[in-house]
Amino acid sequence: xxxxxxxxxxxxxxxxxxxxxxxxxxxxxxxxxxxxxxxxxxxxxxxxxxxxxxxxxxxxxxxxxxxxxxxxxxxxxxxxxxxxxxxxxxxxxxxxxxxxxxxxxxxxxxxxxxxxxxxxxxxxxxxxxxxxxxxxxxxxxxxxxxxxxxxxxxxxxxxxxxxxxxxxxxxxxxxxxxxxxxxxxxxxxxxxxxxxxxxxxxxxxxxxxxxxxxxxxxxxxxxxxxxxxxxxxxxxxxxxxxxxxxxxxxxxxxxxxxxxxxxxxxxxxxxxxxxxxxxxxxxxxxxxxxxxxxxxxxxxxxxxxxxxxxxxxxxxxxxxxxxxxxxxxxxxxxxxxxxxxxxxxxxxxxxxxxxxxxxxxxxxxxxxxxxxxxxxxxxxxxxxxxxxxxxxxxxxxxxxxxxxxxxxxxxxxxxxxxxxxxxxxxxxxxxxxxxxxxxxxxxxxxxxxxxxxxxxxxxxxxxxxxxxxxxxxxxxxxxxxxxxxxxxxxxxxxxxxxxxxxxxxxxxxxxxxxxxxxxxxxxxxxxxxxxxxxxxxxxxxxxxxxxxxxxxxxxxxxxxxxxxxxxxxxxxxxxxxxxxxxxxxxxxxxxxxxxxxxxxxxxxxxxxxxxxxxxxxxxxxxxxxxxxxxxxxxxxxxxxxxxxxxxxxxxxxxxxxxxxxxxxxxxxxxxxxxxxxxxxxx
Amino acid sequence: xxxxxxxxxxxxxxxxxxxxxxxxxxxxxxxxxxxxxxxxxxxxxxxxxxxxxxxxxxxxxxxxxxxxxxxxxxxxxxxxxxxxxxxxxxxxxxxxxxxxxxxxxxxxxxxxxxxxxxxxxxxxxxxxxxxxxxxxxxxxxxxxxxxxxxxxxxxxxxxxxxxxxxxxxxxxxxxxxxxxxxxxxxxxxxxxxxxxxxxxxxxxxxxxxxxxxxxxxxxxxxx
Numbered sequence: 001x002x003x004x005x006x007x008x009x010x011x012x013x014x015x016x017x018x019x020x021x022x023x024x025x026x027x028x029x030x031x032x033x034x035x036x037x038x039x040x041x042x043x044x045x046x047x048x049x050x051x052x053x054x055x056x057x058x059x060x061x062x063x064x065x066x067x068x069x070x071x072x073x074x075x076x077x078x079x080x081x082x083x084x085x086x087x088x089x090x091x092x093x094x095x096x097x098x099x100x101x102x103x104x105x106x107x108x109x110x111x112x113x114x115x116x117x118x119x120x121x122x123x124x125x126x127x128x129x130x131x132x133x134x135x136x137x138x139x140x141x142x143x144x145x146x147x148x149x150x151x152x153x154x155x156x157x158x159x160x161x162x163x164x165x166x167x168x169x170x171x172x173x174x175x176x177x178x179x180x181x182x183x184x185x186x187x188x189x190x191x192x193x194x195x196x197x198x199x200x201x202x203x204x205x206x207x208x209x210x211x212x213x214x215x216x217x218x219x220x221x222x223x224x225x226x227x228x229x230x231x232x233x234x235x236x237x238x239x240x241x242x243x244x245x246x247x248x249x250x251x252x253x254x255x256x257x258x259x260x261x262x263x264x265x266x267x268x269x270x271x272x273x274x275x276x277x278x279x280x281x282x283x284x285x286x287x288x289x290x291x292x293x294x295x296x297x298x299x300x301x302x303x304x305x306x307x308x309x310x311x312x313x314x315x316x317x318x319x320x321x322x323x324x325x326x327x328x329x330x331x332x333x334x335x336x337x338x339x340x341x342x343x344x345x346x347x348x349x350x351x352x353x354x355x356x357x358x359x360x361x362x363x364x365x366x367x368x369x370x371x372x373x374x375x376x377x378x379x380x381x382x383x384x385x386x387x388x389x390x391x392x393x394x395x396x397x398x399x400x401x402x403x404x405x406x407x408x409x410x411x412x413x414x415x416x417x418x419x420x421x422x423x424x425x426x427x428x429x430x431x432x433x434x435x436x437x438x439x440x441x442x443x444x445x446x447x448x449x450x451x452x453x454x455x456x457x458x459x460x461x462x463x464x465x466x467x468x469x470x471x472x473x474x475x476x477x478x479x480x481x482x483x484x485x486x487x488x489x490x491x492x493x494x495x496x497x498x499x500x501x502x503x504x505x506x507x508x509x510x511x512x513x514x515x516x517x518x519x520x521x522x523x524x525x526x527x528x529x530x531x532x533x534x535x536x537x538x539x540x541x542x543x544x545x546x547x548x549x550x551x552x553x554x555x556x557x558x559x560x561x562x563x564x565x566x567x568x569x570x571x572x573x574x575x576x577x578x579x580x581x582x583x584x585x586x587x588x589x590x591x592x593x594x595x596x597x598x599x600x601x602x603x604x605x606x607x608x609x610x611x612x613x614x615x616x617x618x619x620x621x622x623x624x625x626x627x628x629x630x631x632x633x634x635x636x637x638x639x640x641x642x643x644x645x646x647x648x649x650x651x652x653x654x655x656x657x658x659x660x661x662x663x664x665x666x667x668x669x670x671x672x673x674x675x676x677x678x679x680x681x682x
Numbered sequence: 683x684x685x686x687x688x689x690x691x692x693x694x695x696x697x698x699x700x701x702x703x704x705x706x707x708x709x710x711x712x713x714x715x716x717x718x719x720x721x722x723x724x725x726x727x728x729x730x731x732x733x734x735x736x737x738x739x740x741x742x743x744x745x746x747x748x749x750x751x752x753x754x755x756x757x758x759x760x761x762x763x764x765x766x767x768x769x770x771x772x773x774x775x776x777x778x779x780x781x782x783x784x785x786x787x788x789x790x791x792x793x794x795x796x797x798x799x800x801x802x803x804x805x806x807x808x809x810x811x812x813x814x815x816x817x818x819x820x821x822x823x824x825x826x827x828x829x830x831x832x833x834x835x836x837x838x839x840x841x842x843x844x845x846x847x848x849x850x851x852x853x854x855x856x857x858x859x860x861x862x863x864x865x866x867x868x869x870x871x872x873x874x875x876x877x878x879x880x881x882x883x884x885x886x887x888x889x890x891x892x893x894x895x896x897x898x899x900x901x902x903x904x905x
Binding site for chain 1: 780796799800803824827828830831832834
């Protein structure tokens with residue numbers, strides 16, 4: 001443990017305070033001088049940058065510092081701790097939010113001052129509360145920050161609160177968030193109370209330091225695992241608790257979606273890691289927990305990307321893709337538990353670092369893509385991909401930045417998405433060293449799901465980019481689209497740079513992640529030093545598989561240049577014709593592939609996953625209308641029956657309520673008699 | 683104190699307790715509003731005497747103050763307020779009941795049996811001289827509750843409520859020699875203030891509904 005003065009914990013705490021202060025002062029000033037908006041978002045971005053540096057410092061020095069501050073509840077002051085895991089997530093929070101904040105300054109400039117000021121305040125408090133989640137070292141502070149985060153994000157979703165669908169999405173989110181918090185609270189209570197069998201239950205038991213020493217019986221350990229997976233899963237969108245995600249993201253403004261999906265989902269990953277590895281502790285986990293998490297993550301990934309493919313709203317497409325990415329991260333965590341519990345420490349460490357790496361990657365490229373979707377919606381005034389198209393000509397720079405995000409999230413070779421998915425795949429390919437057919441087949445099944453969903457992700461984002469940015473404009477809004485503001489492009493540019501960096505320098509990134517992995521699992525990553533140094537990634541030295549994104553990028557460039565040169569070769573009567581023109585002179589916009597037609601093969605191949613309502617007109621129908629509605633099967637199969645059951649129970653309970661005072665008095669009388677007799681003849 | 687007097691006083695406390703129980707039954711069966719208030723005053727007097735005798739038997743001087751306060755509030759102030767209310771609201775009619783009186787009395791009998799069964803372990807645990815009377819207090823409490831249930835008019839509800847308070851006070855005295863003085867004073871003032879508030883409400887209720895029948899207040903049903 002390092003001394004407090006040299007550790008980044010104090011810096012991080014100061015930045016939390018600075019965020020909140022900037023938000024409060026900024027909101028107050030913006031109401032009076034609206035033109036200051038970009039300045040304050042810039043200030044927040046600067047503080048985020050410092051947060052990233054603080055996280056980086058903590059990771060580099062592997063510092064682990066605790067601090068107890070007055071406050072909290074009697075008997076339980078605020079405990080803070082910044083260990084490598086916290087540092088890693090603070091780095092993620094800071095680095096990814098810089099871009100979003102710069103972007104927000106440009107995005108919100110045309111909003112009325114009141115909306116703008118409120119959004120600034122909420123954003124600042126949101127960042128601050130997420131930082132609090134990462135730094136909390138007792139259950140009270142954790143839940144306080146967690147709930148504050150849930151509330152503030154609820155209000156961020158409700159920015160456009162006059163729309164009915166926005167309010168519904170917001171309330172569904174709030175419901176899920178609170179249900180999840182309740183489960184997390186139960187998990188904490190189990191962890192805190194089980195230690196006290198020897199001594200009296202004191203509030204000090206709720207500090208993470210004490211919870212980490214608990215000894216749980218196997219059933220309780222399983223219960224804590226399930227509670228935390230479901231509780232954090234409600235936030236992260238684990239099946240079947242994901243239904244709020246595809247509703248909330250289209251409802252929220254783009255920067256809010258970017259923060260929610262890019263960073264807030266990671267707080268759930270952090271919480272899960274903290275409870276499973278930190279508080280419950282690796283010795284009390286069981287290999288079967290890993291299998292469960294692995295399969296849940298794999299199914300989530302496949303389900304998420306299949307539904308992402310079907311979406312025509314770019315933001316709900318991205319929301320479903322977030323489910324896929326969280327699935328991949330959970331798959332990695334499950335895999336690492338499985339390996340670590342069966343004694344394969346190197347593979348476990350690689351799987352865990354792949355999960356962390358993917359969290360970082362997802363924070364960058366998903367924020368970038370949500371911001372990109374925001375510019376698409378802003379520029380065209382449309383929310384349906386079918387009414388966009390041809391945007392690359394109108395907004396070339398932001399289009400290119402989005403393309404970088406699309407390539408990364410598809411996991412194409414020289415990008416960061418490729419690195420983390422490749423690492424995870426390499427970890428799954430260590431399955432033959434496991435003993436037991438069940439374990440091996442579970443891991444390989446997970447690997448198959450992972451590969452399938454990455455391939456489908458590439459298809460989904462081809463649709464996102466192809467329908468949105470390529471081809472011909474499909475509506476007047478798309479025809480009159482304009483490039484977004486400088487601040488927006490700068491914000492997206494920052495995120496693109498981050499994505500590229502994460503892709504090109506994996507060995508450097510992994511050396512940072514090593515500290516967090518070591519503090520979690522006690523297993524160290526193999527050293528990446530190699531004859532080619534930092535350019536080459538070799539997870540299982542000395543003879544394992546290896547890759548080098550930089551080398552691949554160079555190779556691509558080398559192979560691509562001649563093609564480019566050939567295509568650009570002057571002369572020989574090159575002419576430009578409208579795309580999808582098919583040689584006719586008519587406007588080709590209706591002859592393009594639509595968002596639905598792009599996904600048709602998927603609907604055809606995976607019918608079990610979809611609940612479709614299709615109406616195909618008969619040939620002699622005088623007024624033929626083709627309609628297709630695809631719904632998330634969790635609504636008709638789970639949620640609506642649940643709601644019906646609920647309202648049925650409520651209605652039958654309603655019969656008790658006659659509205660007559662005497663009858664109410666009889667109720668209290670009978671209750672009193674009943675309770676007294678229970679007390680007496682118990 | 684001679685053991686002879688002691689025994690006598692002990693008997694007196696027992697007698698007063700049974701009289702209290704009887705008065706609760708009387709409240710259940712009364713048909714005229716003014717006699718109801720009179721019985722309430724009588725209950726207050728019995729309570730005062732009971733407190734006084736327990737104070738002497740147990741040698742608890744602070745109970746003397748309790749007795750004084752009980753007398754002032756429950757025998758003088760509250761009945762006077764209630765009578766004035768009846769007068770100003772011109773209530774002379776009969777008490778209207780939801781459940782007829784004989785049935786209520788039978789239910790009341792079962793309630794008394796139940797309360798004694800309930801109180802028997804508490805009586806064994808308590809160390810007071812009058813511990814046998816805890817059951818009486820409990821029975822009086824439940825009977826007052828029963829009165830609140832079976833009567834139609836709002837003012838009888840208030841009387842039932844005040845009766846419950848009396849019974850609670852009686853149980854407290856017999857189980858633990860009363861609550862701390864501060865609590866008792868607070869409760870006494872609460873009851874007084876509550877009666878004032880009820881009085882104001884009655885005027886409002888009559889303004890609004892032209893009647894005190896509870897059925898006019900039965901509009902909480904959501905359609």
